[in-house]
Amino acid sequence: MNVGLIGYGSIAGEHAQAIAVLRETPAGADLRLSGVMGRLAEPTAAFARAWGMARATTDLDELLADPALDAVVVCSPTERHAEQTERALRAGKHVLCEIPLATSLAETDHLLALAAEVDRRLMVCHTQRYHPALVEARRMVDAGELRPYSFIGRYLFDRRENVNWKGRRRSWTDDLLWHHGCHAVDAALWLLRATEATVAAQVAPAGGPLAIPMDLGIVLRTPAGQIATVAMSYNTRLPAHDYLLIGEETSVLFADDLLRGPGGIVLEPTGDHALGSIVHQDAEFFAAVREGREPAVSAASARPAMAALQAVADVVLSETGGSGS
Numbered sequence: 317m318n319v320g321l322i323g324y325g326s327i328a329g330e331h332a333q334a335i336a337v338l339r340e341t342p343a344g345a346d347l348r349l350s351g352v353m354g355r356l357a358e359p360t361a362a363f364a365r366a367w368g369m370a371r372a373t374t375d376l377d378e379l380l381a382d383p384a385l386d387a388v389v390v391c392s393p394t395e396r397h398a399e400q401t402e403r404a405l406r407a408g409k410h411v412l413c414e415i416p417l418a419t420s421l422a423e424t425d426h427l428l429a430l431a432a433e434v435d436r437r438l439m440v441c442h443t444q445r446y447h448p449a450l451v452e453a454r455r456m457v458d459a460g461e462l463r464p465y466s467f468i469g470r471y472l473f474d475r476r477e478n479v480n481w482k483g484r485r486r487s488w489t490d491d492l493l494w495h496h497g498c499h500a501v502d503a504a505l506w507l508l509r510a511t512e513a514t515v516a517a518q519v520a521p522a523g524g525p526l527a528i529p530m531d532l533g534i535v536l537r538t539p540a541g542q543i544a545t546v547a548m549s550y551n552t553r554l555p556a557h558d559y560l561l562i563g564e565e566t567s568v569l570f571a572d573d574l575l576r577g578p579g580g581i582v583l584e585p586t587g588d589h590a591l592g593s594i595v596h597q598d599a600e601f602f603a604a605v606r607e608g609r610e611p612a613v614s615a616a617s618a619r620p621a622m623a624a625l626q627a628v629a630d631v632v633l634s635e636t637g638g639s640g641s
Contacts, residue, residue, distance in 0.1 A: 317346050317602060318384050320409075322376065322400055323391030324354040324363035326484055327414055331389050332367045334594040338602070347602065353379040376400060380407035387437075387605055389598075390414055394491050398423040401438070405430050410437040412601045416498045417615055419491070421626035428615050439601045439611035440618040444503050446593040448585040449575035453561055453568050454507055462563035467504045467544040469559045471496050475550035476524055489526050492550050493628055497532065500559075502621035504536060504544035507561055511620045513538050515627035526550070534628055 319335060321328050338344030351371030354360030364372035373379055380388070380403060387410040390400050398418035404411045405427070417440045418424045431438035444450055456462040475492075479485050490496075505513060513536040520531035530551045536544040558571035569576045575583040585592070597613070604611035 317386045317605065318348050318350040318382075320350055320371075320379050320382075320385050320388045321352045321363075321391055322379070322388055322404075323393075324352055324360050325391060328352070328363070328389070328391035330591065330594050331391060331412075331598060332363075333591060334598045336367075337591070337595050338599055344599065344602065350385060351379050351382065376403060380404060380409060385409060387412065387602070394495050395419060398427060401427055402430060405434050405436050405438065408434065408436065410601075410605045412439045412441065412598065413615075414441045415502075415618075416440075416491075416494045416625070417618060417622070419494045420629070421619075421622050424615070424619060424622045428619065431615060437601070437604050437609075437611055438615040439604065439613055440615055441594075441597060442499070442502050442506075442613050442618060442621075443593050443597050444499055445506060445613055446596045447570075447573070448592070449570050449573060449583050450503065450507070450559070452575050452583045453570060456568070457507060457509060457561075457563075462561065462565055462568065464508050464542060464561055464563045466542055466562045467508055467559065468562070469500045469504055469544070469546045470548075470556045471500045472547065472549045472552045472557065473555040474553055475526070475530075489528060490550075492529060492532055492548055493632065494625060497534065497546070497548060497625055497628065498621060500546045500548065501534065501536070501544075501624050502618060503559060504546060505538075505620050505624070507559070508538055508540075508542045508544060510536075510538035510540070510542065513544070513620070513624055515624050517628040517631040519628075519632045524551075529632060532628070534624075536624060 335347050335349055339347050349367050349369050351369050352360055352364050353373050353376050357374050361372040388404045390397055390413040392400055397413055401411050401413050457464060516535045518533045519529045522529050524530055532548040534546040560569050566577055573585055574581055600612050
């Protein structure tokens, strides 16, 4: 199976490494990184050399024109995801797209319909669904060991400068709502086993060097009456990322890659936690392609989060006078 990467940034490197790990397994022995498309020629070529790819190009059409290319992983800036996913699907390629799949519910629905029309697999990188601690929390919910009343999530870190989580300076602006909000809202709905929610939100005025809203509060209510509260900020000098799932039988806290309960640690992952989650995620995508089935985290399964984010985006637009998120 020949795989191309769209983008050469930090997350593209994580996918390349995950594919290298999978190639050492019987199930992934057929995987081959065949090419990469990037914005600038020199770093694109350097990325291709580093990972043994035969093709490096700044022209997406050139990458997609290769008849031997089976699938692509979209690792480009957020605002390019929908357009590049559409072009890849129309070229007959299966697509694994980093979140968010799009920056509107309308674009999401368009891509869902297109993937069905061309009969290609479309999966979204909701990697947190593969974090061992969160997988265990969802298992507890599925097994009836924790019947959830509510979810409280914090996604807070310093993004006052345009630098990513690896210290790499970006040429594009990140998006608190559609990128990190997509992580948190999807995790909330997934852990609550909800496929829809009513939404309320508060958004701070755009400002700072990034000229975007830097603080955001979201409250979701599921049809079962469960409440999910998500607090987000790019302003904090004291970062925090945790999810508290409050249930009838017990409560569990996901933080620092651990799952804790009232009695102590419930699950402590071993090995490279972050890479391991991406390996399992990517393995599921390639398995779905081989087997001609929908992947576990299909674009359709991610739609509830996108619908909630669209409701928040409508608030953002009203608060900012149409300047966007």
